[in-house]
Amino acid sequence: MHHTLLIIGAGASGLMAAVTAKDLGIDTAILEGNDRIGKKILVTGDGRCNLTNTSTASGTDETAALSAKFHGNRPGFPVKVLEQLGVRETMDFFYSLGLPLTHLKEGMMYPRSLQAASVTDIFELAMEEREVPVYLQHKVVEIAVSDGHPRFTVRCHTEAEEQAVFTCDFLLIATGGLTAPHTGADGSGYTMAERLGHTVVDTVPAIVQLKVQYPHLKALSGIKLQGRAHILINGEIVRSESGEIQFTEYGLSGPPILQLSREASVHLGRGDAVSVAVDLMPGRTEEEVVDFLDMHWGIFGHRTVADSFIGILHKKLTPVLLKEAGIDKQPNLLCQDLSWRAKAIFYRILKHWEFKVTDTNGYAHAQTTAGGIDTAELADGTLESKLVPGLYFAGEVMDVDGDFGGYNLQWAWSSGYAAAKAVAESMKQKDVSI
Structure with a gap:
């Protein structure tokens, strides 16, 4: 099965990337090891899903204020990503999907229903409306890279213990970190990245x-x-x-x-x-x-x-x-x-x-993972690998983690959007058919 863009992981960043990419006309599909999308979303914000935080959405330099909420070995790295999709744009995005938001305290924004399931439900609906294939219970076990076409070959184990093979021109790893292992988080994205030559900054639980x-x-x-x-x-x-x-x-x-x-x-x-x-x-x-x-x-x-x-x-x-x-x-x-x-x-x-x-x-009770893919090996703003052209990253899998209060989901939305947008731009430059 071939798709122009394959996204590994149907968490927050992967779902945002899929919607964005499809809206930009890219043939997109998601590979997800779980039996449903957004499992970690369901447990965020005490089951209410703190989508973002408006505390920084005022003043003369909103992006600088927002980026100060994030940490990693390269503190300035999030800036060019957040410039593309900040807090206000994130809120507009969810309104465009038909998900009204509400404010509770200290700038924290939630779905008006105060149910995290509303977020996963709206994404499921968005996937259906856009006809984005979501291959559930497809656990990636191998990624091969070639210099020709197709660029990537991805092998998965399925629920039936069979092997499924996919090919793509662009690959986005959005597998999350190590937090909330009961939702399927296992750090597999780190292993994938290391096998492709990337460095992983030591990980520790954060917001714990x-x-x-x-x-x-x-x-x-x-x-x-x-x-x-x-x-x-x-x-x-x-x-x-x-x-x-x-x-x-x-x-x-x-x-x-x-x-x-x-x-x-x-x-x-x-x-x-x-x-x-x-x-x-x-x-x-x-x-x-x-x-x-x-x-x-x-x-x-x-x-x-x-x-x-x-x-x-x-x-x-x-x-x-x-x-x-x-x-x-x-x-x-x-x-x-x-x-x-x-x-x-x-x-x-x-x-x-x-x-x-x-x-x-521990990770079982933490809200995010500090550490991850070394951002020195990623292009600023596009999140494309400097080592493997056509490979992108989004979300918690990178060495970027945010403060408590909705900032880690903001990073998921912003990075998923930026990566998908970068794929579309790369396709234009290379004149690749969508």
Whole structure:
């Protein structure tokens, strides 16, 4: 079976590329190892699918603001891709498919139905309307490249354990990374790329919960609070984020932790010392916290220390703080009898409660993969391989990962669009029939 463009992977970037390519008149087909398209889309955004984020879609340089949300060994690499399809163009694209969007918080955009299935359903409909063949349960096992025509030969295993052979003039690898393995993600795109001569930057889970070493985690489990978290590498703060922080039986979670997790994951892999410091009172400076507590304890010196925290901190935090201060065996200790040592411990913990990070919660719980195909081997803006002409990449398989809040799906849409557009341009230059 021959198609002008073959796309390996029916995830977000592959689906965007297929719609774009077909709309540009390219004979396009998708090979997908799963039994349905968009399996990972279904689990994004807690099953609601955070499609993109409008937080950067204002100001004089929207692309620069958006590209700052992405990471990798070449920080500027996403710019020329995002210039082609930014946030506003992405929203217009989904409206053009008939998928209305809605805003929930902090710029996060979702389908109006708040169901991720709406996104996969609209893509299924778009594939049918455009008559794009989607070969499900076709797992690619080999890619051969020739100097003649056809350029690529792709061999697959099918559900019936038979072998299917496809040929194409242009090939797009959009297989995703290693996150959410239950959706079929297995890193096979890295293997394909390496066999074709490409380099893979070491991968680690990102946007993931952190495991920490602390003796009283079970007592803290379930606590949610508004605070500020700092990630420290070898004792130095490298990034800070604010929002709802969650304590779990294994460690820390919540949007701020997810945002910081990439730094933790990368540096743990390098053997660096990694810790997270939690600020329980981010609205006050250290001096203001000291003044506030001293005044509070002075006014209510007749109350127990435990009672003095009522209304100030989450109730479940108090017993743990008393343990940290070494006064948990003195339940009736009055504020007026607090030692300077105990006060100093409270001051420190409320502004800088540090936890040693031992690990992440792994790819199974991560939202994206940091690392991947080395973007130094890809052409800026087109995502075409510099090593194998006619080979393109899109989405998570590359060494580009975004922040929490819809940015990784934005990269999928933008890169899928840019790659398909580049194929069409290449065909024009080479005068290849579509």
